[in-house]
Structure formats: C-alpha cells, structure tokens
Amino acid sequence: MSLTILAAGCKDNSSGPEGPxxxxxxxxxxxxxxxxAPLTAQIDLETESEVTISVKVTGINGPESDISYTLNQSGNVxxxxxxxxxPDIENTVELSFTGSSGTSLxxxxxxxxxxxxxxxxxxxxINVADRSQMIEGLNFVSYFGHITDGSPTPQRPFMFDSFGDIRWYLNFSxxxxxSGLFYDDGMERLxxxxxxxxxxNTNMIYEINMLGEVLNTWEMPGYGFHHEVKEKPNGNFIVTVNKFGLNTVEDHIIEIDRNSGQIVNEWDLRESLDQNRTAWDTNLADISVDWFHANALYYDETDNTIVVSGRTQGVVKLTENNEVVWxxxxxxxxxxxxxxxxLTQFLLDPLDANGDLITDQSILSGDANHPDFEWSWYQHAPLRMPNGNVMLFDNGDNRNYGAGSIYSRAVEYEIDENAMTIQQTWAYGKNRGNETYSRIVSDVDYNPEANHAFFIPGAVNSGKRYGKTIELDYDQQQVIFEATITPPVAAFGLITLHRTERMRIYPN
Structure with a gap:
C-alpha cells in the first residue's frame, strides 16, 4: 500500500528571500x-520558475552507498x-535545484x-567487494527463492548494493x-x-517502470510463455513458447511485432531439429514431451539469426526461415x-589451443574431455560477445554422460562458420567445484567497457541452498565482487535465482 505525506518530514536547505x-x-x-515497490517514493513538486533537479538518497555506508540521479528535463512541475x-528506516533524500542560467538554487x-x-x-x-574496480550500479536479481503457502506467490525481483543492502524490490502479491507472476529467466531492461x-501465468509480455506500474502488455494467442523474451534492436520481441494443442513443449519460438502486437514469425524446432534424439535424457521424466527444453536465446543482428539454448540438446543457430546454421x-x-x-553437417568440429582439429572420437562424442576443449552440458544463458564469440553458462549436469567431475563454468567459444569449427578461448569456474555448481538455471554476462565477466550460479546445493553473483576481471580472472544470496526457503527446494544483472537503478 502507498503512504502519502503532505510536506511532512522535510527540511528546507534553500537560501532565504534575498538569496537563491x-x-x-x-x-x-x-x-x-x-x-x-515498497522501497520507492514519488515527490510531486511545483516551483515558481523553471529548474533542473538532482536527487540523492543518502547511503548508510558512506558516499559509496549514495544513489544520485539528475532528471533529464527541466521544468516547473x-x-x-x-x-x-x-527498508525500515527514516531515509534522507535531498533534492538539489539548478536554475535555467546554471545557478544553484x-x-x-x-x-x-x-x-x-x-x-x-x-x-x-558480501564475500569480496573491490569497489574501486566494480562496474557501477546495483545487482538486479531475478529471484526465485520464496516461501509459499499453497496459494499463488509472485516471483520477486530485487536490487542490492555492494554492501549487501536491498534497495529496491517488487511485490505483486x-x-x-x-499476483502469481512466474517470469522464469527473469526481468531485463528495455x-x-x-x-x-x-x-x-497470464502468457503475456509486460513493460513496467521502476515503480512497478504496468505501462504496456503484449498477448500471444495460441502460445504459452516460458523462460525467455528478448527485445530486438527494432523493438520486436523474440519469445520462447509452448504451442498449444501439441504433445510436446518448449520447442517453439515466436516474434511479436512491438507496435501491432501481431505474431510475425514462428520457429518450429521439431522441423529444424531431431525431436527423437535422446543422448541427453538423464534425469528427465519424459524426453519425448520436453525433448529440447529451450531455456534461453539471443538475436544476432549481424546476420539476422537467432541462437537458442536447448537444455537437453545443445546450442543451435537458426536463420529467420528456421534453417540450421550450426x-x-x-x-x-x-x-x-x-x-x-x-543434421550432422551442422555439427561444429573442436580445435585445440594451437588451432588443430581434435579427432579423438571419445572427445567428439562427449565421453571424455580434451585439455584445451570441453563441450557445455545442459547449458543456459548464451550471449554474443563483441568479437562474435559465444559465451554461456555450462551447468555441467550429466557431464560426460554422468562420468565427469562436478562443476559449472562460464565458457567462451570462437566459431568459424566457414570452416565449421569451434575453439574454447576462455573459461572460469571449474576449479571452484561444488561451491559454484548449479545443475539448473544460472547466467553469465560480459561488460566490454570494463572487460569484466559475470559468473552467476543460481541453484547451488553445497551444504545449503544459495545462489551467487561473481564479477571477474576477464583477463586475470581475479574476483572483483562476489555475493552469496541465501533464501529462507529455496523455490522448489532448489532454486535461488535465475539471473542477475549489474545495472544503475535509475534508467539512463
């Protein structure tokens, strides 16, 4: 519920009648x-003259915990x-006023x-926090873990700062x-x-502001939402969906026109792939129904393709016409x-660190690993790197068909589409073993300006249930920031979070 205060709890620091x-x-x-959005407020204000306003929420851990923002427009209303x-304190919020001539008021x-x-x-x-090197912003968590009582319970995203204080969250109960929000992979910024x-639950796409107000919605008649929605550069949405009326699930992708709301394309993975392949069927109740399990995707604007992660098949690149590229x-x-x-013509051949083909059949088939190369297993969250490489979260479930060691990785692959080869160029996480092993969900990210990578295991069970967000110097693999997020009760007895992002709380 909201609480309105009429000019109460305010301190006027402006100058007197003869000053600004x-x-x-x-x-x-x-x-x-x-x-x-319980940790938000709105100040409705009218001034005599046109001003520009800056906002500062004073942090409780010194200036590094302050949140400041300047409104991008001037006016008087x-x-x-x-x-x-x-939460649960009297927050100090300061508005600073600047006149049209640039004079402080x-x-x-x-x-x-x-x-x-x-x-x-x-x-x-907070396990590690080198604030001098961290990328600016708060940690936005698409949180799964929550207590349920048998009634619909919405998933609740939240943001926390580098000191571990929660500074924003949504509660749609x-x-x-x-009230029964299930966003699966989570929320992202448009x-x-x-x-x-x-x-x-509603099988719709939502646009909201940071106050939690719904601004726009898009329907998808004939389809049910699961896992992922991505905004294309032209504003359209690409969505992983179930197509109603079929005996299979999580094997269709659609594109929704942002302006008209119409579905303008469909990828039927039963046509482009082999729904009878069961090589990765371990731990699945019915591989014939959920044979692909699309859990993430991204759009590659360089060649108008999509890259889709199927938890039980691999990662596939598809053209706009649903043709396999690799x-x-x-x-x-x-x-x-x-x-x-x-489909064998689209399989990528692995290279070693010298760029030579790996021909050992046990490695090609995934029964063994090469010192320079490992396949990803039950992966999530692929992304396109600025250099065109693919980075993803290699969960490691059923690694080497159950014969491999227990660990998850962030891993990067370079793909040569002409030679149809794949080379592992970077990886992190193997040496951390059980403490960052997440057999489901999870995320990776990369910031090109800082050259930092993020390794985000979301459902760790290492004595207790938790998730982590870990920021790394990409070149040195030095941990710059690490936080452990422990729910009172993990969702489904296992999941803490699906993804995290580092972002400024105020949109740019």
Whole structure:
C-alpha cells in the first residue's frame, strides 16, 4: 500500500528571500506510489520558475552507498521517482535545484520512512567487494527463492548494493494480474530504460517502470510463455513458447511485432531439429514431451539469426526461415531433422589451443574431455560477445554422460562458420567445484567497457541452498565482487535465482 505525506518530514536547505531559492509552490511525498515497490517514493513538486533537479538518497555506508540521479528535463512541475531507499528506516533524500542560467538554487531535504523488508527476501553475504574496480550500479536479481503457502506467490525481483543492502524490490502479491507472476529467466531492461518480462501465468509480455506500474502488455494467442523474451534492436520481441494443442513443449519460438502486437514469425524446432534424439535424457521424466527444453536465446543482428539454448540438446543457430546454421553439442546421436535434413553437417568440429582439429572420437562424442576443449552440458544463458564469440553458462549436469567431475563454468567459444569449427578461448569456474555448481538455471554476462565477466550460479546445493553473483576481471580472472544470496526457503527446494544483472537503478 502507498503512504502519502503532505510536506511532512522535510527540511528546507534553500537560501532565504534575498538569496537563491527554488520557489517551491507545492509538494507532496508518496511512499510506494504504485503499491508494488515498497522501497520507492514519488515527490510531486511545483516551483515558481523553471529548474533542473538532482536527487540523492543518502547511503548508510558512506558516499559509496549514495544513489544520485539528475532528471533529464527541466521544468516547473515534476513527478520525481525516488529509488533506492532502505527498508525500515527514516531515509534522507535531498533534492538539489539548478536554475535555467546554471545557478544553484539550494536544496530541499526529505525524511522518508519505509516499512520492513518482505520476509521472503534472502540474506546477502558480501564475500569480496573491490569497489574501486566494480562496474557501477546495483545487482538486479531475478529471484526465485520464496516461501509459499499453497496459494499463488509472485516471483520477486530485487536490487542490492555492494554492501549487501536491498534497495529496491517488487511485490505483486496484491496485483490484479501479476499476483502469481512466474517470469522464469527473469526481468531485463528495455532500450527505453523500462523493465520487461514474460509471465507464464497470464502468457503475456509486460513493460513496467521502476515503480512497478504496468505501462504496456503484449498477448500471444495460441502460445504459452516460458523462460525467455528478448527485445530486438527494432523493438520486436523474440519469445520462447509452448504451442498449444501439441504433445510436446518448449520447442517453439515466436516474434511479436512491438507496435501491432501481431505474431510475425514462428520457429518450429521439431522441423529444424531431431525431436527423437535422446543422448541427453538423464534425469528427465519424459524426453519425448520436453525433448529440447529451450531455456534461453539471443538475436544476432549481424546476420539476422537467432541462437537458442536447448537444455537437453545443445546450442543451435537458426536463420529467420528456421534453417540450421550450426550446432554446439557433442557429436552423439545426431540424425535427420523433422524436415528431412541431415543434421550432422551442422555439427561444429573442436580445435585445440594451437588451432588443430581434435579427432579423438571419445572427445567428439562427449565421453571424455580434451585439455584445451570441453563441450557445455545442459547449458543456459548464451550471449554474443563483441568479437562474435559465444559465451554461456555450462551447468555441467550429466557431464560426460554422468562420468565427469562436478562443476559449472562460464565458457567462451570462437566459431568459424566457414570452416565449421569451434575453439574454447576462455573459461572460469571449474576449479571452484561444488561451491559454484548449479545443475539448473544460472547466467553469465560480459561488460566490454570494463572487460569484466559475470559468473552467476543460481541453484547451488553445497551444504545449503544459495545462489551467487561473481564479477571477474576477464583477463586475470581475479574476483572483483562476489555475493552469496541465501533464501529462507529455496523455490522448489532448489532454486535461488535465475539471473542477475549489474545495472544503475535509475534508467539512463
């Protein structure tokens, strides 16, 4: 619920009648204005003259924990979002005013009280934090772990800072449409700065702002959402879906036109791949139904293709017309696709560190590993690197068909589409073993400006259930930031989170 404060708890730091003054005509502070974002507020303000306003939420751990933002427009009537409040304290929020000539017009301080954190949210332990090197922003967590009581319980994204303090979260438990939110892979930020996600209960795509207000929705008649939605550069959405009326699941992709809402393309993976391949059938109840299990994808604008991760098959690159370009997977049991195409021609051949072909059949088939090369197993979260390489989270479930060691990795592959070869160029995580082994979910990320990688195991069971977000110097593989996220009760008895992102709380 929201709480409105009429000019209460405010301290005026502006100058007197003879000095600079923003000339505030009216003001109103509302805590949690949408009712769904308890650590936010909105300040409605009117000034006599045109001003530019900067916002600062004062941190409790010194200036490094401050959150500051300058509104990108000037005016005299404002609805100012206040993001990054702490729970259960009286927060100090300062607005600074600048006149049209660039002259400082003073500041105004507000003391904003918030309620306690939701009990379902996790404890956060900061293991490493080199704040001088960390990428700026908060840690945005697409959280799974929560307590359930048999009734619909929405998944709850949250953001925490480098000190481990939760500074933002959404709670849609009272929302008319999202009270049973299941966003699966999680939320991400649109090009326009808002958040977006798919919901497996309503089978819709949502756009929301940081206050939790729903701004737009897109339907997908005839299909059910699961796992992933990605925004293309042109604004359209590519979505992993179930097609209703079939006896298989998680094997279709659609594209939704952003403006019209129409479905403008469909990829039927039963046609382009072999739904009878069962090489990776360990731990699956019914491989004939969930034979591919699409869990992630990305769009490659350099050649208008999509790259799709199938947890139980491998990683596949497809054209707009659903034609296979290449397959990252062990060379075992690949036959003919549903449309009659020989799939073995699309299998990538591994290279060693010297660029020579690896010809050992036990390595090609995935029964053994090469010192320079390992296939990924039950992978998640592929992404295109700036150099064109593919990075992904190699979960390691059923590694070497159950004969391999227990570990997860972030791994990068260089692919030569002309020679149809694949070379492992970078990896992290193998030496950490059980403490970062996550057989399901999980994420990787890469920031080219800082040359930092993120390794994010989301469902670790190493004596207790937890997830981690780990920021690395890519070249040195030195840990710059590491946090352990422990839920009071892990979702499904296992999952803490699916993904995390480092992002500024205020959109750019």
């Amino acid at each position: 003054n923003p000339g505030i005509i009216s003001e109103e502070v509302t805590v949690n204005p949408s009712g769904y 404002f609805e100012i979002p206040v993001l990054g409040l702490y 003073g500041s105004r301080t507000y003391n904003i009280r918030t309620g306690s954190l939701l009990a379902d949210l996790p404890s956060i332990e 009272s929302h008319p449409s999202l 090009q326009n700065g808002n958040l977006y996600f798919g919901d497996g 397959i990252i997977a062990p060379h075992k049991e690949w036959g003919t696709s549903g449309n009659g195409t020989d």
